[in-house]
Amino acid sequence: MGDFQANFQRPDTGINTVEGNVAGSRAATLSKKRAAEQASFEARKQKIKADSERGKLGIDAKFDTNTNVSKEEQKFREQTVGLVSAAEFKRANAEIEKARSKRGEDEFDDGVEGVDGGTSITEEELKRLEKDRKKARKKALKEKKKRMAALSFAGDEELEDDETNGADEPSDGKESNDKQSTKEDKGIMKNPSVDTSFLPDQGREQRAKEERNRLRREWLDRQKTMKEEVLEITYSYWDGTGHRRTVHCKKGDTVAQFLELVRKDLAKEFREMCNVSSDALLYVKEDLIIPQDISFYDLIATRARGKSGPLFNFDVHDDVRLGALDARVEKDESHPGKVVERRWYDRNKHIFPASRWEPYDPAKEYGTYTIHGGEVTKKKN
Incomplete structure (x- = not known):
């Protein structure tokens, strides 16, 4: 009997209770509820953490004005944040220049190796690329002239600059290009019958100013002469x-x-x-x-x-x-x-x-003349 009591164990419900199976059932229910709440809390915690990390990344992306900066530039910016001395700034600038020059030499060596490896461009391909570039430039210039032909006063200076730049480049069909440019120039000539008096004209304004000054001097001279009479x-x-x-x-x-x-x-x-x-x-x-x-x-x-x-x-x-x-x-x-x-x-x-x-009041209008003999009367306005 004593051994039975000593070895007796309650059914294992997962709950440490002393009240018996009824209390253990209630405690198990509460334990499951508590476990569910704990799991929900952990899930919310993980979600908040993930949202915080995502928001931080979004803010960094918003305030990052230039995402295409090089590693050297980024390092230079990090080293010169805040108030730094002139010596520290010069040292950081020298380091970034050194890193840039080294990276440029490496890229140049890689390009040379690529050309030697059989990826070089032939002379025919260079000529073809140059010809395509000229055609694209002429086409763009032609479109620009068509757009400005609707105006009677086109931007002659810009067109002349474009034509001058194009003339510096060698071309095979020189005569045909000259004929085409002559025709296009005829199409954008100014209309001489348009009234341009409303447009600002520096020469006309200068002449008008000189005429006003001349008339003013003439009037002052006439006044002076009259005052001396x-x-x-x-x-x-x-x-x-x-x-x-x-x-x-x-x-x-x-x-x-x-x-x-x-x-x-x-x-x-x-x-x-x-x-x-x-x-x-x-x-x-x-x-x-x-x-x-x-x-x-x-x-x-x-x-x-x-x-x-x-x-x-x-x-x-x-x-x-x-x-x-x-x-x-x-x-x-x-x-x-x-x-x-x-x-x-x-x-x-x-x-x-x-x-x-x-x-006497110069601003007052005295009307018609009135003359009264010996009788004094007040003039009615």
Whole structure:
């Protein structure tokens, strides 16, 4: 009995249990399930590993810009990656040049051995290859000329270069080639009846530029000549009554220069003019106070108009209303300009005629001339 108990063994289920066969069956089921899960885990692990290796190869292929580099070049790149000194770079470059020269000598020796072995090309084959190459070149040139013949302005320079290169090569049918090239040249001639004025032309543009410069110089010379012409201006020194005078100045002079001449002329008769400057004087023409920086040439060139007459005419009429008036024709009769002191104007600007005066604005349109006698009215725009 004791031996039986000592030698008793449970049925081998592959599971180490102490609860008996029922518990062993359940443990076996769990063990199989665990084994299946382990196998599935190993399979997924292998798949992930394979995908990782494949992805790495794909990335290397993507960023490899040149797959046809030689071994020497690849080795040189690996040795010079990153920051290297000049000595290391030169040493690596010398090594790759040495390897390249050695590889070239080996290939040359192999080629010589191949020729000696009976693989050399005969002279007839060389001539045939040269002839085929010429035919292919002529055919390509002919196709190119046909494509460009549709345009009236073909690339003559390129065609001439191709023909020059072809002429350097020896050919057997020289006369026939000359005839063919002559016919093709006739087919690509430019059309003389085409209007080319819209195309850029350096010569035409240069001539137009020279003509503009010539006209500009001519206009400047004419302006200079006109500004040097002497102008006789009749003015009236106005201090409540008129004192008519005449002064000569140039057309290019400004109103300030004109007022300085007037001041010197009036100082001979009016003592108060000795103690004032030209800045204290005003020049009033056709009820407009002319700024001192405007020249008489500007008024004449622009044919400026005032409120009661033109500003570009300096002759004198007693009254612009005298004589027959034609509304269709602009009158050039004007009043003599008035020269007044600024302080007199400040004291009397509310009294006629100073009440009609206003500063001149070149950009303003004053319309038709208006003249009011002793009545002061505001002009309606």
